[in-house]
Structures are given as C-alpha cells and as structure tokens.
Amino acid sequence: MNGLKEKVLTLDTMNPCVRRVEYAVRGPIVLRALELEQELRQGVKKPFTEVVRANIGDAQAMGQKPITFLRQVLALCVHPDLLNSPDFPEDARRRAERILQACGGHSLGAYSVSSGIQLIREDAARYIERRDGGIPADPNNIFLSTGASDAIVTVLKLLVAGEGPTRTGVLIPIPQYPLYSAALAELDAVQVDYYLDEERAWALDVAELRRALCQARGHCCPRALCIINPGNPTGQVQARECIEAVIRFAFEERLFLMADEVYQDNVYAEGSRFHSFKKVLMEMGPPYATQQELASFHSVSKGYMGECGFRGGYVEVVNMDPAVQQQMQKLMSVRLCPPVPGQALLHTVVSPPTPSDPSFAQFQAERQAVLAELAAKAKLTEQVFNEAPGIRCNPVQGAMYAFPRVQLPPRAVQHAQELGLAPDMFFCMRLLEETGICVVPGSGFGQREGTYHFRMTILPPMEKLRPLLETLSQFHAKFTREYS
Amino acid sequence: MNGLKEKVLTLDTMNPCVRRVEYAVRGPIVLRALELEQELRQGVKKPFTEVVRANIGDAQAMGQKPITFLRQVLALCVHPDLLNSPDFPEDARRRAERILQACGGHSLGAYSVSSGIQLIREDAARYIERRDGGIPADPNNIFLSTGASDAIVTVLKLLVAGEGPTRTGVLIPIPQYPLYSAALAELDAVQVDYYLDEERAWALDVAELRRALCQARGHCCPRALCIINPGNPTGQVQARECIEAVIRFAFEERLFLMADEVYQDNVYAEGSRFHSFKKVLMEMGPPYATQQELASFHSVSKGYMGECGFRGGYVEVVNMDPAVQQQMQKLMSVRLCPPVPGQALLHTVVSPPTPSDPSFAQFQAERQAVLAELAAKAKLTEQVFNEAPGIRCNPVQGAMYAFPRVQLPPRAVQHAQELGLAPDMFFCMRLLEETGICVVPGSGFGQREGTYHFRMTILPPMEKLRPLLETLSQFHAKFTREYS
Numbered sequence: 002m003n004g005l006k007e008k009v010l011t012l013d014t015m016n017p018c019v020r021r022v023e024y025a026v027r028g029p030i031v032l033r034a035l036e037l038e039q040e041l042r043q044g045v046k047k048p049f050t051e052v053v054r055a056n057i058g059d060a061q062a063m064g065q066k067p068i069t070f071l072r073q074v075l076a077l078c079v080h081p082d083l084l085n086s087p088d089f090p091e092d093a094r095r096r097a098e099r100i101l102q103a104c105g106g107h108s109l110g111a112y113s114v115s116s117g118i119q120l121i122r123e124d125a126a127r128y129i130e131r132r133d134g135g136i137p138a139d140p141n142n143i144f145l146s147t148g149a150s151d152a153i154v155t156v157l158k159l160l161v162a163g164e165g166p167t168r169t170g171v172l173i174p175i176p177q178y179p180l181y182s183a184a185l186a187e188l189d190a191v192q193v194d195y196y197l198d199e200e201r202a203w204a205l206d207v208a209e210l211r212r213a214l215c216q217a218r219g220h221c222c223p224r225a226l227c228i229i230n231p232g233n234p235t236g237q238v239q240a241r242e243c244i245e246a247v248i249r250f251a252f253e254e255r256l257f258l259m260a261d262e263v264y265q266d267n268v269y270a271e272g273s274r275f276h277s278f279k280k281v282l283m284e285m286g287p288p289y290a291t292q293q294e295l296a297s298f299h300s301v302s303k304g305y306m307g308e309c310g311f312r313g314g315y316v317e318v319v320n321m322d323p324a325v326q327q328q329m330q331k332l333m334s335v336r337l338c339p340p341v342p343g344q345a346l347l348h349t350v351v352s353p354p355t356p357s358d359p360s361f362a363q364f365q366a367e368r369q370a371v372l373a374e375l376a377a378k379a380k381l382t383e384q385v386f387n388e389a390p391g392i393r394c395n396p397v398q399g400a401m402y403a404f405p406r407v408q409l410p411p412r413a414v415q416h417a418q419e420l421g422l423a424p425d426m427f428f429c430m431r432l433l434e435e436t437g438i439c440v441v442p443g444s445g446f447g448q449r450e451g452t453y454h455f456r457m458t459i460l461p462p463m464e465k466l467r468p469l470l471e472t473l474s475q476f477h478a479k480f481t482r483e484y485s
Numbered sequence: 486m487n488g489l490k491e492k493v494l495t496l497d498t499m500n501p502c503v504r505r506v507e508y509a510v511r512g513p514i515v516l517r518a519l520e521l522e523q524e525l526r527q528g529v530k531k532p533f534t535e536v537v538r539a540n541i542g543d544a545q546a547m548g549q550k551p552i553t554f555l556r557q558v559l560a561l562c563v564h565p566d567l568l569n570s571p572d573f574p575e576d577a578r579r580r581a582e583r584i585l586q587a588c589g590g591h592s593l594g595a596y597s598v599s600s601g602i603q604l605i606r607e608d609a610a611r612y613i614e615r616r617d618g619g620i621p622a623d624p625n626n627i628f629l630s631t632g633a634s635d636a637i638v639t640v641l642k643l644l645v646a647g648e649g650p651t652r653t654g655v656l657i658p659i660p661q662y663p664l665y666s667a668a669l670a671e672l673d674a675v676q677v678d679y680y681l682d683e684e685r686a687w688a689l690d691v692a693e694l695r696r697a698l699c700q701a702r703g704h705c706c707p708r709a710l711c712i713i714n715p716g717n718p719t720g721q722v723q724a725r726e727c728i729e730a731v732i733r734f735a736f737e738e739r740l741f742l743m744a745d746e747v748y749q750d751n752v753y754a755e756g757s758r759f760h761s762f763k764k765v766l767m768e769m770g771p772p773y774a775t776q777q778e779l780a781s782f783h784s785v786s787k788g789y790m791g792e793c794g795f796r797g798g799y800v801e802v803v804n805m806d807p808a809v810q811q812q813m814q815k816l817m818s819v820r821l822c823p824p825v826p827g828q829a830l831l832h833t834v835v836s837p838p839t840p841s842d843p844s845f846a847q848f849q850a851e852r853q854a855v856l857a858e859l860a861a862k863a864k865l866t867e868q869v870f871n872e873a874p875g876i877r878c879n880p881v882q883g884a885m886y887a888f889p890r891v892q893l894p895p896r897a898v899q900h901a902q903e904l905g906l907a908p909d910m911f912f913c914m915r916l917l918e919e920t921g922i923c924v925v926p927g928s929g930f931g932q933r934e935g936t937y938h939f940r941m942t943i944l945p946p947m948e949k950l951r952p953l954l955e956t957l958s959q960f961h962a963k964f965t966r967e968y969s
Contacts (some may be wrong), residue, residue: 011806022815072564147796181556187816289741325495332506
C-alpha cells in the first residue's frame, strides 16, 4: 500500500442508513442538468439553448417575483436604519418595528427561543383560527422550523423506536415526496407504502390503507400515517369525506397523523377546496377531536409567496402528549433556533395586510396574480399532456406539479434495464440531453410496478410553459417511434 | 379507561435516543429565566429588575450592534428596489448585485444548490487561503450549512455505524459544548470523554487522549476526535505544538478529525494566536497532509459579527474519500439548502471590504471596536473572578466564555443532592432566583467528579458586566456563608 493508510471514513465504514438514502428531486438528473448548464455557458453546442429546471418547486428561480410587502418588511428588519425612509409604506414600517420588538436585542441577528419568536407563534395561531373557521389554536402547540422539511424530520425522529419486528413503521403515500423515504431510511424506520389510486385522480382509499397496514404488521410496528394534501407529486386535493375516513382509520388503528399541508394555498380546480386535517378532526368531535394525535406542517416556500430560500415553516401539534411535546422542544433547542429572517417572513404570511392597511391593495393584487397564473398553468398542463398520445395526466387540482403517466415502448424498457437504469430515468435523461427539459422520473417518487411517470412543475412562465409542454410531448412521440 | 385510548406517542414509546438528549445551554435554567422575565413584566416583585442572560453566546441579544456593511448588503439583496437608492455605498450595491447574480432567478427566495451558492463557496475558499497563508482551498470541499451545528451533526451522522462493541465512538473534550453530547446521544453513538487540564489553563494533553482512547476500545470503535479551538466553554486557545501532536495522534490511531473553529476570530490573550487545523496539517507535509481526514467548521454567529439568527456557516473537508463526500452532498440535498440570507451574510464575512472600497474604513472600525471590547471584557472577567475567594478562573484567551471553578460547601452539595439536583445546578438556580443572572452549570458541559463550575458569557455590555461579576462573586460568598 506504499505507506498509504485506508481512509477512516469510506463507503464501507460509513453510516449504512445514510447510504440507503435517496432523494430524486436533487438526484443524478439534476447533477447532469447542472453540468449541461455549465457546458452551455462554455459555448458547447447543444440541441437547446437553455436548461429548464422543472424538477423542483422553486417558483422564484422560474421568474416569479417576490411579494413586495414581504420583502419591504424584511428589508426594514434587516437594516433598521431604513425605518425612517419615506420609501416604505407606513404599515410595512409598523410591522418591522413590531417584529424587531419581539427579537432579542431588537435584531434579527439574535437567536430566538428554539420554538420560534413568541409573537410569530401567536399570530400563526390566529392565522390557523381564521383558516379553520374559528377553531382555537394554541401558540404553545406551534413550533417554527427551518422549512417544513425540518419539522417533518423532527416529528419522525420522535416516532422512531424499536428493533426487528417492533421497529416503527410509517405509512406514506405512493407516489410520495421523497423527503419521507429519505428521512425514514436515515432514521432506520420501516417505510410502509400505500398506493394512491391513479384511476380516480390519485384519490386516497381507506381500503388500501388497511391493506398496507395489515401487510406491514408482523414485520414492523406501524405507528404513523403521513398524508400530503394537496398532493406532491400528484396535485390531488382531498375531499372532506376522505379526510374524515382517514381520521377514523388512524384513530381505530392507533396511528399518529402527519398532515403535510404546505400547498394549502395552492388549490386551483373548480370544486376542489382545501380542508385542513385539524379542522375536520375538530369538527368530528370526541373522541377524535380530543384524542387523535396530529401534526400539521406549513411553509413559506410554496403558496403564493414561494420564498424557498428563506427556509421558514412551522408545525402545529394537536393532542400530543405534553411530556413528548417537551421532548420535542428539547430536541429543537439543540439546533438553537430556526433562521430568524425566515421567521420574520412567516409573520408577514400569517398576518398579511388587512383592508385598512396602505399595502393591502397591492398585496392582494400580487397574491391573486400569482395564484391565478398558477391556476391557468395547471389547466394548460393537464390539457396539453392529455392531447398527446401515450401520455395521460390527471387534473392538477392543486400544489405545483403534474405527474403524468407515460407509455414507454417495451424495447425502451429493455434498453434501459440493460443500462441499469429505471425506464423512466432513461426517458427523463434522454429528454434532458435532447431538449434541456429537466423533470424527475416517477421512480423517484414511487409508482405501481410497470407504470412510468415523471414529475414536472407547472412553474415556468406562461410564455415558456406552452412550448415546453409541446416539446415534451413531441419528444415522447419521437422516443416512442425510435423504440417501436 | 372511560373510552380513553392511550396516546400513540408517549415517553415510553418515543425514540429512546431522543429522550437521552440533554442540552444545558437551553435547559431548565433557561426555561426558568424565561418565566422570571414574564413575572417581571407582569409586575411581580423580585430582588432584581432584569434577567441577564449570560447563558448563551448571543452577542446581539446583549446589545452588540450589527456590522453596518453586512446589513446594508443584505437589505439590498432582500429588496433589490433599493439598489437605486443613494443611501447605500457603492460597494454594498455592487456586492448585492454580485450575490443576486449568483442566485436562482436573481432572488434570495430561490433554493440554492444544496452545498450552497457556488460564488460563496469560491470566495470562502479564497478566505481560507488568506487565513492559512496561501495554502490552497477547494470550493468543492466547502459545504455551506445552517449554522455550524448543522454541519457538525451532518459529519457525525456520516461517521455513525456498527452495534455493540463495534458502535462508533467519538472523542470529545470535557468540558465540551453540549451539541456534541446531544448529537451523539441522538445518533446512538458512544461518547468518549477526554479531560482538558484545568491546572494548565484547560490545555489538551495527548497522554489523556491516549488514556481515553485505550479505555474506550473494547466497548466501542473510536473513529473520530472532536476538538473545539478556541475552546467552548473553556476559552482556551491551543498552541501550535499541541495541534501538531493531536494530528499525529489522530493519524496514528486512525481517527477522523473534527475541528470546531467557530471562534477563530475571537482570540484576545497576549501570546495566543489562532492556528487552523488545516494549516498545521498541511504544513506537516505527507503523510499527514495527504491522508489525514479533517472537517473544519465555521459560522457567522460568533467572531465580530455575532449574526446568530441568520444561521449561516460552513464546513471544509480535507482528504475525505470522494465517494463519502458524494454521500454527504446527497444527505444535505434532502434538506434542500441552507437559508440563503445566511449564505449571503457569509459572503460579506468571507469577502469583506478591501482598503479601496468606500465601506472599508467603517467596516474596520466597527470590527475592531467589537473585538477590542471583547478582549477588555475577557480580561475583566478573569480578574474580578480571581479576586473572589472560592472562585478560580483560567484566563479567557479566546471565544466568548469564562468557565470558572467554584467551591461549594459540603452542606450545599448535600442539600442539592437531597433535592435531586447537581450541586452546581442548585447554585446556578439560586443565583438566578436571587440576582437574575442566568449562567449554565458546569455539569451541563462535563467536569471532573467533585469539581463545580459554571459557564458565563463575557457578552454583557461593559457597564453591566462589572456589576454583574461583582454581584455574582458576592452571591457566591453569601451562598458559602449560608451553607457553612
């Protein structure tokens, strides 16, 4: 070995749970997209002039403008010298002063308490109450977080215990957002898949939940049920009756409910409406309302604001054992606090301008414009895909994604397998290389055996979205011909 | 049970590793401090008018003003409409434009790549090169993080493997910063204590490292060695020869080195100088320079900037197995990205104004003022404590803390034990109740059996620090009389 010692930390000696983690949304296809962008910058000739990153729900990267009021307040908080500037509306200044008053040393640069600034948790509680038609929310049950991901992982961490057949199992939808599978792999918990019904617009079916649960019992101890509503990557918005049925199921089967509701403002389809798990739970009355454990997650990254970079979010816990809640608080305190600028931004979201405020009209107009454009893009996406032979797309009722099913010719499937690639990964890689369009293969989210999908965001600007959808459909046709 | 089901998640069913986590810096004493503050606000009569939180290194909460240039740049990034404002110096505007150019959609609201914005990693590499006298740094070995804590936990996560006698052991100093013990408990790794030598100003002794390692082998597999330099809570600054000896030890014993260097700008004592592990390692030449694995951590929370709330930081890895480094990248991608405002702030720190920039003079003056005041406070703290009988304080050579040793009368120790409290927790609780001074008991950091300490920050403003130190010394005298 020439005096060369082997490394201490190698693939063989490292944490095997971390090795098992996969995260498709930023996986190999995105690394390749980055390379292609670099090649384009270096002047390498490609059959396209630009890589379009439709792989991740990153609205501002796709050109969406920040909401003015949010950024005005934040700039004032960051640099309080501006508080005397006449360039800012009076309500933005008032708001920034209120936030700074609640900060240590009146500065965003101080740590906050680990669960987040008290004022912001109080106003988040009022926000939830307004959303839920007056059902009370307790600020002490709200924990601010570093994006929703952080809070989701924290709650999963609390739930993980046992070994062998008593290891914690967590039910997650398939297709899922791969944070769930990644976190469960890292925590060495058992992922229990329940399938959403593609034939019924990705609806959640309690019989399927029961099947998954029964099959899991015996080789693990299922203790939690995750729901993503509106759905990622499915775009499905759950009906109220469905939510009731899920709650009854969780109650009977003694499952902790985790409701990922980060797309609660992103509902577009006629007849679809967002119902929060908390509201439905409370309206079902005892014993559900008084006993069923629930954690609901929200974020500033999605909705109309799309402020992903600030990593703001929160979780509200309902009916959690107070002793466990103390443990959660302790666990969060080890990381000190969520980023304070993200907390401040969250404050403007949970407590937006009201009709008497000078910023109200502009705020409303900007908010509505974003949501209306998203609704139009959701419709267009579904429509163009469904015109293409071999592509079938459920309605994008909410969230920010289409998850169309693509037929892939058997020869393409075989060819992919020879390359050691999932067939839809092969399709998406070819798509990227030939068109510059970056989408994520369905295999990264999970799908029924023998079906193939991809997830595409509806976020590119309207003038780019239509040609993009058409290019994609045409590429699929060409790909199909090539391998037929 | 009256129809009442037991909760799914209870102290008995929750993650036992999380239950074992302790984090004294935000432990029971801080919760009590919060209650006292609330009582004061409600007009409850106390023997003090204000709670002084000397428990946590939170400079701005203690009144330190943010550095103007940092906040100007950040305000411009947050609200680019300000870029045309004449109220900002030209270099701040130029800088903000440069940062925004490197952001997705030219906005802080877009996700960055998971390892952090390329431009910032490049400039962090140049910063490290300047610090280390020209020794090269590779931006691809730098990962931005959510404060240093996040990066430390990520590296520990990679290292954890095995079960029973092959479980990963990690050597940490005693006294330590309790992030380490908390993370190791959560990850179910084995904490291996090595004691710093209080009699020699908390120096690190390789013989003691060897003792700890030998004792640990057999019941775990020690694979990493953590160093905190400048020391938290000790305030010790390591000599170059000591660092060399530690590196030789780690190399011979095949330990991954983790150097927590977040206080690298906080060195006050005459004759003390900060030597980075990276620089010493490289100057030692092969085989150390070419083979010894190292991770070095830094943060925007400490130094002269004290921007704790922004949660900015980075880790530089050296000689890490490239395949493991890829795994680290993957693991970080699950949490999407570190907060982008913290990344932007880090850019101003790694690339501060240069002499030809309009902001240079003010930046330098502000930076020097903060560091000079900290140096004066470090000296004062040591001096006042050492004048008090029964208190002995090592020089505060660096960082932001004193960790004095206090003699506690046997009757007080006995009384504490009857209450089920660590004796120094009892002392600190009484101190808080009677004086409003919040410090953290030494038992939260670890100390030799039968010795008692507390950690106090040197951050209160000068006009408050002297009376605070005197009050504390007087309280100790009174406490000693009371229990003698």
